[in-house]
Amino acid sequence: MALKQYHNEMYLADGKVRPHYEPFAQWLSETPPERIAQDRHAADLLFHRVGITFAVYGEASGTERLIPFDIVPHVIPAERWDVLARGLKQRVTALNRFLHDVYHDREILAAGKVPEDQVLGNSQYRPEMVGIDVPGGVYAHIAGVDLVKNADGEYYVLEDNLRTPSGVSYMLENRKMMMRLFPELFATQHIRPVDHYPDLLLETLREVAPRDVESPVIVLLTPGHFNSAYFEHAFLAQQMGIELVEGQDLFVQDDTVFMRTTQGPQRVDVVYRRIDDDFLDPLAFRPDSMLGVPGLLSAFRAGRVALANAIGTGVADDKSLYPYVPEMIRFYLGEEPILKNVPTYQLRDPKDLAYTLAHLPELVVKETQGSGGYGMLVGPTASKDEIENYRRRIVDAPERFIAQPTLSLSLVPTFCGDALSPRHIDLRPYVLSGNEVRFVPGGLTRVALREGSLVVNSSQGGGVKDTWVVD
Secondary structure, three states: OOHHHOOEOOEOOOOOEOHHHHHHHHHHHHOOHHHHHHHHHHHHHHHHHHOOEEEOOOOOOOOEEEOOEEEEEEEEEHHHHHHHHHHHHHHHHHHHHHHHHHOOOOHHHHOOOOOHHHHHOOOOOOHHHOOOOOHHHOOOOEEEEEEEEOOOOOEEEEEEEOOOOOOHHHHHHHHHHHHHHOHHHHHOOOEOOOOOHHHHHHHHHHHOOOOOOOOOOEEEEOOOOOOOOHHHHHHHHHHHOOEEEOHHHEEEEOOEEEEOOOOOOEEOOEEEEOOOHHHHOOOOOOOOOOOOOOOHHHHHHOOOOEEEOOOOOHHHHOOOOHHHHHHHHHHHHOOOOOOEEOOOEEOOOHHHHHHHHHOHHHEEEEEOOOOOOOOOEEHHHOOHHHHHHHHHHHHHOHHHEEEEEOOOOOEEEEEEOOEEEEEEEEEEOEEEEOOOEEOOOOOEEEEEOOOOOOOOOHHHOEEEEEEEEEO
């Protein structure tokens, strides 16, 4: 595909710099290449020193990797961000309403707006949650919404992450790194801050505590240091001033959660959990789980502890239900969606299946339960053998897949070696829902570092950039 088919975030079609990138472009042209190379090296050293790594499962070469960081930011004009912010708030509000509905009155199913079997038969639908009232009706307190910009210059929602979305620590550390290395860039323009995210997150978690608690005790529950996002778990706990705990540090007595401390048991009111539903409580879900807390579900059902995110949120971010989010917005809010979905083929539908099988080299096919960039087929970059192998998987279980057109993800100049080259990006803003919906301006920009690649996930060779919302 020719580069002219992509939207370049920094340059217009005639090669001129877009207005919101002009201060950075000027700095880039005036800064000696030696200083840029020196600062890029300094950034790598600092990330190593701080320990900003992620784990890659199944790699014999070692589990920890440094996430590649690029100093060319992804710049968004404030007026564009303000529209995005309204769309994000609208979308996450509707998704929370949907979650409350499917675990209570199921009005959207009765109205035929969403297929009942795709909800109630979904592996992420938790019958244990039926009839449970969660504080404020909020299920997804922390959401990561993946956005891409197509060749038309419009943003599209690629997917909603409502279970245990990760990556926010990189957003915060990227900004800290840029401000430390290039303070002059922040002195000459107004770049909206993101460093208050931990304060907003803590405020959100406090708001969802059981009503009878004035000063809630909050903990972050991690699967442990072998988890790919363990750095982030430790980072966020430290930033919020709360305890980082593993399942063995907690126990349940009389439907109340307690933390083991050197001073004796301490009641816990809110658990920010970074463990998947299946492993949260061996008495309710997987009995072989060594990561969770026996009895946690019963304490949650009794209203004695809040979980963020709530159990059962995964049904709303399942890729087979993603095509219905615009209808959820219309149904619950009576509004037209501000943010567009990517057109999606449901392979459980015979017509969509036939079209997809006939056009596999042109499409992206995903598992409905997939994440992290794994289990995907990117038709335009796949070999004939890969396409045929994937075709067999689809034919065996078409209901497990969706397909989408291959989007022309927008480009941002990125240092590859010592030279700048255009690379594809996406954007993950983080949306917090408590008594109100909050977020910091921007989010995590992920970049596909391999030339021509559209897969931005760090586990698949992607890197990260700082995201600037500029006034």
